[in-house]
Amino acid sequence: MPNSDRISKPTSRRMSLYLRALQLQLNQGKAAISSKELGDQTGVKDAQVRKDLACFGSLGRPGVGYRIGDLHHQLRRLLGMDQTWKTVLVGAGNIGRALLAYPRFRNEGFDFVAAFDHNKKDVGKKIAGLCIQPMEELKKTVKQKHAQMGLIAVPPDAANKVAQSLVSAGVRGILNFAPIRLDLPKGIAVVNVDFTDALEQLAFEIRLSITEGKSV
Amino acid sequence: MPNSDRISKPTSRRMSLYLRALQLQLNQGKAAISSKELGDQTGVKDAQVRKDLACFGSLGRPGVGYRIGDLHHQLRRLLGMDQTWKTVLVGAGNIGRALLAYPRFRNEGFDFVAAFDHNKKDVGKKIAGLCIQPMEELKKTVKQKHAQMGLIAVPPDAANKVAQSLVSAGVRGILNFAPIRLDLPKGIAVVNVDFTDALEQLAFEIRLSITEGKSV
DNA sequence: GATTGTGAAGAGCTTCACAGCT
DNA sequence: AGCTGTGAAGCTCTTCACAATC
Secondary structure, eight states, X not given: OOOGGGOOHHHHHHHXXXXXXXXXXXXXXXXXXXXXXXXXXXXOOHHHHHHXXXXXXXXXXXXXXXXXXXXXXXXXXXXXXXXXXXXXEEOOSHHHHHHHHOHHHHHTTEEEEEEEESOTTTTTOEETTEEEEEGGGHHHHHHHHTOOEEEEOSOHXXXXXXXXXXXXXXXOEEEEOSSSOOOOOTTOEEEEOOHHHHHHHHHHHHHHHHHXXXXX | OOOGGGOOHHHHHHHHHHHHHHHHXXXXXXXXXXXXXXXXHHTOOHHHHHHXXXXXXXXXXXXXXXXXXXXHHHHHHHTTTTSOEEEEEEOOSHHHHHHHHOHHHHHTTEEEEEEEESOTTTTTOEETXXXXXXXXXXXXXXXXXXXXXXXXXXXXXXXXXXXXXXXXTTOOEEEEOSSSOOOOOTTOEEEEOOHHHHHHHHHHHHHHHHHHHHHO
């Protein structure tokens, strides 16, 4: 295992980009890829790519580049894609159902073992092969199935309570789609995906690009 | 208008957090909030909050804090939430449909003026009051309606072509849900939301927290 | 007494540039 | 010649700490 502790957040983000780029290269018969090429495909400078990949030891070969197969393997391992992650979904609204059906998740090692919703009308319905259970069964089921991850796709005012339940049932990390900050004990990983945030950033950048254009 | 050019990316991200936190405070009758309180609610240090808000000039009052109403107003303006953004959706699969129905978007000033899909089976269907149109009509409709933003929720191999069409039709920014890097001309804003990325980050962090726990 | 605004210090990230390997 | 690995430089972001203000 590489020294994954010394890897900074910006680096681990880019690692995902590299993995995505390599997956496109895999079927093209090429054996090696240079830091320059990988950088061009991901929007990263070549020196940065090399620095990032340095945590794998001397993986690259001067004059040749990085062997695509090896690099792909290492990246998958680093990012935890070499194992199956038992995952539960909480909140089977529009977003939740779309996530359950997202084919890429299943391909990448995420195994949805349960789905829950507060709304009694939806309980019992099947989505992507999974039967929606009532919230009351959350703790019991998560423990029983040894789920390691939880996806939260409930309204913001319910999100923190759901998060606490998930954690107390043994989940180690949460992917949070609710636009609110989760208060969680140290040692529990959280990643937030906030659509409103994303759109605000976009609106901000559009305005910026317009005023820049005018002033320059 | 504040000097929005000098605002760094980390800062503008936090601005969204502050806005989200303030929206919760608005109905609670409090008049002012301190940088400490706002920081606690968003996971940011108080000094950082003050530095971020400094772009608005001397908005805070020593001994008191920031007037919630004023701050809310300024943040909305900075992040472009004081105007309506005409937005089109491309790709009416699971994700696309969930986004169209996401109530928060409409509340925040995003006005979906059209939706497109490649799949002839879905063309003509109505989702959230919008009729899905065929791809062939994209350019014409975007121009006609003067759409400023595009949401891309198509498979990765189609994303770049869609992006080019959107840009040539006059869109100024793109929110990209496809797990691929878009090659766009300078001056066009892009924000990426990648679910696989997010889950990989989560898996990585969970592993990290486990190994840390063991080694300490 | 509480809290802001900010210069200065500190920490972290990125880019450069080049020796060394194939 | 082409490319990696990396020390050093440069840059950006965060935190500290305190005078100024209410």
